[in-house]
Amino acid sequence: MISVQQINKSFGQKHVLKDVSLDIPEGETLAIIGRSGSGKSVLMKHIIGLMQPDSGRVFVDGVNINDISYAELRRVRQHFGVLFQGGALFDSMNSFENVAFPLRTFTSMNESEVRNVVQECLSMVELEDVGLKMPSELSGGMQKRVALARAVALRPRYILYDEPTSGLDPETSNTIDELIKNLANQLNVTSIVVTHDMHSVLNIADRAAFIYEGRMHWTGTMDELHKSKDEILTAFVTANEYKIGV
Amino acid sequence: MKYSNEIKVGVTIILATVVFILGVRYFEDLPLFNSTYGLTAEFDNAGGLIAGNIVRVNGVAVGSVNAVYISEESGKVIVDFHVDKNIPVTEGSEAVVAGFDALGVVRLELKLGDPNVPRIPEGGLVSGLNPGDLIGQMTERAPEMMDGADRVLGQLEGVLAEANTMLASPESDFRQTLRAVQGSVDEVETLLSEERERISDILGNVDRLTADLDTAAGEDGEAVTALMDRLNTMMTTLDADLESYSATNEQLQEILRKLNDGDGTLGMLINDPSMYHRLDSTLTGINALVADFQNNPEKYLKEMKLVDLF
Amino acid sequence: MLRNTPAFILNPLQALGRYSQLLFHAFGAIPEFGTYRKNLWEQMVRIGVESLPIVMMAAAFSGAVTTVQTSYQLVFPLIPKGIIGAIVVPSMILELGAVVTGFILAGRVGARIAAELGTMRVTEQIDALEAMGLNSIGYLIVPRVVAGIVMFPVLYVAACFVGIGGGMLVGDLGGFVPIGEFVDGAREFFQPFDPLFGVIKSLVFGFTITSISCFKGYYTKGGAEGVGRATTQAAVASCVFLLLADLVLAVILL
Ligand SMILES: Nc1ncnc2c1ncn2[C@@H]1O[C@H](COP(=O)(O)OP(=O)(O)OP(=O)(O)O)[C@@H](O)[C@H]1O
Numbered sequence: 001m002i003s004v005q006q007i008n009k010s011f012g013q014k015h016v017l018k019d020v021s022l023d024i025p026e027g028e029t030l031a032i033i034g035r036s037g038s039g040k041s042v043l044m045k046h047i048i049g050l051m052q053p054d055s056g057r058v059f060v061d062g063v064n065i066n067d068i069s070y071a072e073l074r075r076v077r078q079h080f081g082v083l084f085q086g087g088a089l090f091d092s093m094n095s096f097e098n099v100a101f102p103l104r105t106f107t108s109m110n111e112s113e114v115r116n117v118v119q120e121c122l123s124m125v126e127l128e129d130v131g132l133k134m135p136s137e138l139s140g141g142m143q144k145r146v147a148l149a150r151a152v153a154l155r156p157r158y159i160l161y162d163e164p165t166s167g168l169d170p171e172t173s174n175t176i177d178e179l180i181k182n183l184a185n186q187l188n189v190t191s192i193v194v195t196h197d198m199h200s201v202l203n204i205a206d207r208a209a210f211i212y213e214g215r216m217h218w219t220g221t222m223d224e225l226h227k228s229k230d231e232i233l234t235a236f237v238t239a240n241e242y243k244i245g246v
Numbered sequence: 247m248k249y250s251n252e253i254k255v256g257v258t259i260i261l262a263t264v265v266f267i268l269g270v271r272y273f274e275d276l277p278l279f280n281s282t283y284g285l286t287a288e289f290d291n292a293g294g295l296i297a298g299n300i301v302r303v304n305g306v307a308v309g310s311v312n313a314v315y316i317s318e319e320s321g322k323v324i325v326d327f328h329v330d331k332n333i334p335v336t337e338g339s340e341a342v343v344a345g346f347d348a349l350g351v352v353r354l355e356l357k358l359g360d361p362n363v364p365r366i367p368e369g370g371l372v373s374g375l376n377p378g379d380l381i382g383q384m385t386e387r388a389p390e391m392m393d394g395a396d397r398v399l400g401q402l403e404g405v406l407a408e409a410n411t412m413l414a415s416p417e418s419d420f421r422q423t424l425r426a427v428q429g430s431v432d433e434v435e436t437l438l439s440e441e442r443e444r445i446s447d448i449l450g451n452v453d454r455l456t457a458d459l460d461t462a463a464g465e466d467g468e469a470v471t472a473l474m475d476r477l478n479t480m481m482t483t484l485d486a487d488l489e490s491y492s493a494t495n496e497q498l499q500e501i502l503r504k505l506n507d508g509d510g511t512l513g514m515l516i517n518d519p520s521m522y523h524r525l526d527s528t529l530t531g532i533n534a535l536v537a538d539f540q541n542n543p544e545k546y547l548k549e550m551k552l553v554d555l556f
Numbered sequence: 557m558l559r560n561t562p563a564f565i566l567n568p569l570q571a572l573g574r575y576s577q578l579l580f581h582a583f584g585a586i587p588e589f590g591t592y593r594k595n596l597w598e599q600m601v602r603i604g605v606e607s608l609p610i611v612m613m614a615a616a617f618s619g620a621v622t623t624v625q626t627s628y629q630l631v632f633p634l635i636p637k638g639i640i641g642a643i644v645v646p647s648m649i650l651e652l653g654a655v656v657t658g659f660i661l662a663g664r665v666g667a668r669i670a671a672e673l674g675t676m677r678v679t680e681q682i683d684a685l686e687a688m689g690l691n692s693i694g695y696l697i698v699p700r701v702v703a704g705i706v707m708f709p710v711l712y713v714a715a716c717f718v719g720i721g722g723g724m725l726v727g728d729l730g731g732f733v734p735i736g737e738f739v740d741g742a743r744e745f746f747q748p749f750d751p752l753f754g755v756i757k758s759l760v761f762g763f764t765i766t767s768i769s770c771f772k773g774y775y776t777k778g779g780a781e782g783v784g785r786a787t788t789q790a791a792v793a794s795c796v797f798l799l800l801a802d803l804v805l806a807v808i809l810l
């Protein structure tokens with residue numbers, strides 16, 4: 001259970017998040033949508049305490065993560081898997097080592113167990129053969145998928161995806177969507193998916209939250225999204241060239 | 247392969263440590279692998295000795311000074327030092343501070359005792375010799391010495407010049423001249439035999455002081471410099487006098503040869519060749535000494551570490 | 557009140573505050589040995605072992621040049637040639653060994669650390685470490701600074717060794733001073749405290765260079781341009797503070 005309560009965040013004069021509140025119950029897949037620069041990534045970073053709000057609070061499992069020690073915050077973070085918008089692969093390690101890194105750091109698995117899990121994660125993102133390649137030798141979409149494999153390697157309870165399918169072809173996008181859905185359904189993962197891709201949203205999300213000009217403009221289930229008469233929301237949704245309900 | 251980083255780092259660090267320890271020991275002039283043992287000595291005056299100075303036995307570096315400090319109880323200077331384990335610092339060994347403080351080249355000189363008695367134990371006390379203020383004495387006596395030498399040489403020159411003049415006047419009565427020459431030579435002779443002892447005294451003094459200088463360098467650097475200046479002046483004087491000497495000497499020999507060859511009746515000089523020889527040998531002696539001094543100043547100067555002065 | 561303080565005073569103060577805070581965090585992360593153990597070895601190899609060739613080359617040349625220059629300056633013929641050794645060896649041990657190493661590492665190691673950490677910052681790799689629940693300061697900064705502190709004295713020793721050796725060799729081959737006289741002169745004036753001072757100095761330099769570069773890199777802002785800025789600043793600031801530390805140590809310890 002993640003609860004964001006009325007957070008405000010400014011960078012200098014720029015007020016990015018304005019009184020944003022959001023509840024994500026256990027097991028739900030929430031899509032955060034909004035225009036570029038509306039503050040989606042900033043909101044995501046607040047949820048794992050990488051950024052501190054100027055005001056407001058963030059609760060994870062009932063704990064205010066802005067009010068605990070660094071050691072405790074790090075323990076909370078270990079329940080999270082995070083896919084950053086740019087992948088954020090460690091460029092000093094090859095793909096295999098990137099995926100193996102959390103396993104080696106936080107588990108006591110032996111090398112062969114690590115190898116099995118890494119191989120399994122890489123095949124989930126359809127990249128069984130790239131283990132020995134360095135991140136700089138991969139395409140943007142491949143980097144993103146390796147980063148996704150790394151984010152899910154520890155089977156976290158919460159997974160934050162920042163634009164998991166941007167830059168991917170439709171077919172691979174579908175694979176990733178299936179993966180997100182499977183993780184959510186089979187392992188009861190709570191997922192937050194930041195995305196522009198309405199196709200994905202409709203495919204995987206239980207609920208959507210629409211950020212507009214730094215405010216939480218609209219939240220609701222997929223059904224409610226279909227029926228919404230909100231002009232700003234429908235403008236955003238239809239701009240994706242998908243006909244809702246088709 | 248997995249441990250290669252650890253191995254690289256480990257090897258590098260160990261190598262560096264070894265190089266560091268051996269390097270420091272090398273420049274401390276300690277045997278690279280032999281161990282050493284520590285000793286202590288007590289002095290009234292450290293004479294500028296500091297930690298790190300070399301300890302020598304018979305001119306061979308065998309260790310170095312660890313620390314120099316004033317004892318709280320006795321007020322004396324305590325010097326901690328260490329020497330190579332193989333050096334038999336036996337009971338009765340003595341330590342003395344040597345070298346020139348003014349030049350920063352001070353060391354601890356060890357005079358080993360009887361090799362057949364037991365060694366001084368680790369950390370034991372080596373008796374420290376406190377050198378008298380020899381430099382001071384020498385500095386005081388230097389002008390006196392110089393005056394003496396100057397006077398002797400001046401008189402000699404005068405006498406010989408006189409003899410020269412007499413010879414140059416052809417009208418003078420030959421006998422008279424000869425008598426005068428004889429008288430002059432007598433005078434020279436007495437003078438020389440009188441002064442010779444003083445000269446040799448002076449030279450002896452210089453010799454002894456020179457020998458002492460090496461061990462007895464006090465802390466008064468200025469006195470040393472002054473002394474060196476005076477010795478320098480003396481050298482120049484000796485040099486100048488020497489030239490007139492050898493000229494005069496030749497003339498004198500010429501006279502004597504003439505006398506010898508020219509007239510058999512002039513028995514006096516001939517019958518007393520010893521006088522001539524004495525005169526000659528005295529002059530040659532001075533000549534040789536001065537020439538030696540002039541040609542090999544290092545021989546004298548090295549003893550005194552004069553070279554280091556420049 | 558703070559609002560009216562000019563930026564040229566406030567900015568350095570703020571930087572100093574953030575630098576101290578970073579060091580404080582790093583210090584707190586030292587007990588988490590497991591976090592950085594593997595990185596520590598790697599950084600020791602990269603900062604220390606891999607810097608050996610360039611440091612040794614620079615030291616050899618500076619030792620040789622010092623010897624030639626000293627003998628050139630000592631024109632008076634009565635000066636014993638051993639004096640050259642007595643000047644070259646302490647120069648190397650007290651100043652050149654540590655400072656030459658320092659400047660080379662400021663360029664080689666300082667710039668690399670800042671570029672690495674800066675890139676990790678702007679590509680969110682540091683955020684990724686943090687998001688996993690790892691202490692990024694412990695993971696990234698502690699091993700670099702510790703490796704600097706441990707390996708710098710090692711490099712210093714190598715620099716002195718090669719520098720003095722180079723000086724001796726050039727002095728002998730160039731006909732300036734035979735090795736024997738060089739060594740005798742050096743021994744005559746050797747102070748055992750000098751190499752100790754050099755080691756202390758190199759410890760401080762190692763800390764200064766790595767911690768400043770980590771600071772610059774860790775707080776990089778603004779993409780590739782920011783990384784470039786951080787890299788330059790790290791090298792320059794390392795050199796400046798290295799000289800400052802050099803002076804302070806000389807005043808305190810000599
Ligand atoms: N570290 C930062 N410093 C200053 N401003 C920032 C910072 N991070 C984000 N911003 C600003 O906050 C605003 C929101 O940025 P954010 O990255 O959240 O956008 P976004 O919604 O994720 O956009 P996109 O879909 O393009 O990723 C932007 O205008 C950006 O300029």
Ligand SMILES: [Mg+2]
Pocket residue numbers: 040041042085162
């Ligand atoms: Mg974003």
